[in-house]
Ligand SMILES: C[C@@](CO)(OP(=O)(O)O)[C@H](O)COP(=O)(O)OP(=O)(O)OC[C@H]1O[C@@H](n2ccc(N)nc2=O)[C@H](O)[C@@H]1O
């Protein structure tokens with residue numbers, strides 16, 4: 092018996108970051124938008140826990156117990172007093188270490204898939220609690236759509252979205268470590284008064300209206316200076332996308348993926364084509380959002 096779950100990537104249309112907390116995390120106002128780039132996680136009953144992965148970035152994905160999908164299976168099994176003996180196969184299309192929450196997607200996907208395979212009867216609230224233990228971004232991967240994340244990003248408020256937003260993503264030739272980007276943020280703000288992170292009314296209204304021009308004017312990412320400091324050539328990618336007609340350009344989360352908002356699919360295709368030949372990125376993808384959260388597609 093096996094179960095397959097499809098899980099989306101995300102882009103952060105606002106990422107407001109507060110000062111480092113005593114536990115090392117940062118309070119956030121994190122406005123997530125799920126976009127239609129997906130990983131597929133299949134779990135099959137097996138005699139031991141093992142992970143395999145296929146896809147263009149598969150060689151960068153850990154296959155041991157540090158894999159978030161393996162950790163999700165272990166966490167659910169521990170809670171229900173059983174062994175996590177499943178083969179987890181990840182068909183990976185979300186860039187690895189790209190600021191698009193690929194590992195988080197696999198964690199949420201494996202959790203939902205194991206839950207369905209084992210018939211635990213866990214409530215949505217219980218699954219979200221396990222997600223939050225696995226990582227700050229994991230709860231959002233489960234719910235998808237659009238949401239405001241507060242605390243370290245794990246406390247979610249679902250947001251209304253009044254239309255479809257068309258995005259182009261430029262993938263870089265190497266990843267960036269999320270903790271390293273937060274550390275660089277701390278270094279850059281040292282000695283300054285970091286304001287409490289607050290959700291932007293303009294961002295929320297633009298999402299609710301489905302208005303790409305208004306969203307383009309309102310997006311922000313407090314981690315962008317840190318990502319650019321660690322990966323200066325990303326500035327060239329942002330410039331190339333803006334010159335190609337994107338309404339706005341920003342780093343996705345902790346990067347290094349850069350995100351470009353377009354007015355419609357035709358404009359997105361044009362921006363994508365220009366970026367593809369610009370020599371400023373490894374490859375380019377287009378995707379629209381909001382996309383649904385983790386969804387069981389086949390199984391049992
Ligand atoms: C920055 C964001 C924006 O959505 O994602 P990415 O762009 O990397 O995908 C997230 O905050 C990443 O979430 P996630 O990748 O789940 O992070 P976690 O596993 O919880 O934490 C990894 C490390 O990131 C830092 N961290 C994470 C979240 C947070 N609110 N404050 C932090 O300082 C800490 O150094 C922590 O040890």
Ligand SMILES: Nc1ncnc2c1ncn2[C@@H]1O[C@H](COP(=O)(O)OP(=O)(O)O)[C@@H](O)[C@H]1O
Nearest residue numbers: 158159187188189190191192193194195197269
């Ligand atoms: N299932 C997984 N897929 C990808 N990376 C994973 C996974 N599980 C753990 N990781 C680790 O998490 C790191 C961050 O990867 P990822 O979640 O793709 O990026 P980001 O945090 O930038 O969104 C990777 O470098 C890898 O070591």
